[in-house]
Amino acid sequence: MGEIKIFVDSSDEFGGQQYKYIAEKSVEDLGLGGSIESIGMVIRIEEPVFIIAIRYKEVTGKNTLGEAAYIDSRKNGIRVTLSSEIFLGDALKALWSKYGRDRVEQIGRLEIFVSGGDPEEVKGIRLSEKGYDLESRISELAARIIPEGFRVRGSTKKKGMLTIIASEDPITEGWRKLAAKLEEETRA
């Protein structure tokens, strides 16, 4: 896990530093340390406008166990080796509901053994109704950081990047340019 780059350009220096700290702690609270690459913020409190750009690593949504794990047959059953720990909870839940707790055993950090399962059947098991939704958690992160009073919001989403302009007034063209510049800096 690389270090997350967080930078703030604020007209109120003290407030800006506090928001850097708030961003760090919010990433920690949401457990997004491994997914975020950088966060940039522009704060012009006298206008007032708050712009945040979050660059994150895109995770392709995995819907079935076959997509999220390598499955191989063993003597008395099958071994499921997950590609990432984030699927573990959902995978166990899905397997338990299908085969019951007696037949499903977690044998390692990423490995699950299913007694007497059929590989093809296991491959087709859906992980969860929605799949792993990173984007909604990134939006949640932005909502936690942005001051609550700034309720007029405009957001743009590009590949691996979410930018939100928040203010109390209608969003101006100048702020959009500022946001585009911030986006570039965050991507760099």
Next chain:
Amino acid sequence: MLKYMLFEGGLYKHERILEFLEDVGGFLVQKTVAGLDLIMNLALPEEELEGLSKIVSDLKGKLTYAPLVGTEIGVVAPTLSRHHLPHPACDIAENLRRHGAKTNIIGLSRGVGQKIVHTTTKEKELIEEHDIAVFTLGNFETCLLKKTRLFNEIEVPVIVTGGPLMKVIQGAEAYVGGIGRYPERARTGETIDRLREVSRVAGELVEERRREMDLDPLVVDPIIVKGEIERQVPESTEALSPNPVTLKIDGVRVKLLYDEYKDRIGGVDIEGRKLSEFATIKRSLMRNYILVKVLPKSMF
């Protein structure tokens, strides 16, 4: 004049303190037992302090002067969202409680933004039910200066906390900087010092208010009212709310339903007079509780 003290020590032989208080005309305001530890909020005549100190020292306890004992403080957060709660409002409230105050946390409906920010009439009345209000604001100086309308018209003393290290803010009795919006529990010595500063400032405001009240004292000290209500209306001590008869500077809050108990509370006999003869008894905006405000002697 009564002196308000905080005792911290063990349960062992603490009855000696209670007996001493009874003998000298002191009062037990609140008693909290946690395992074998004991915290008691006490009030006693100033001249008896030496006697109490001797007993406390025998019991190896700690006695500190706590002007916030017998006060009810409202900690007001701009909203109830995670941006403003639980930190820092709960940290401030906890520190005030450590100094003897009873606290309530209030979340405003529109305490955010520079333009929409305001306090509704109901919120204002609710805040004014407290002895002091502490407003917890954010990190930007510009924002803070535009939010003064939140507390400008509040008639009880107001303390404002915020991130910027300013000295004063218009419309408030005091400002404590260095406590803005922060996303985790106050853990460093520096932030805890800022919390203590809020309690210190609140203590000063309470002392000032009590000194002013000495010039025109209340007909009966609220602490006597509290004792008599607890004795004559035993249901008041059985209410499940914390601190069911909460002591305030100029009265008490009884955590019983107004419609059911107002007449019994009003009929409490104190020194041969009914409570309703020298106190206003009204419905609190907080859960329909009963708010008793003792009138000053000058009104009779």
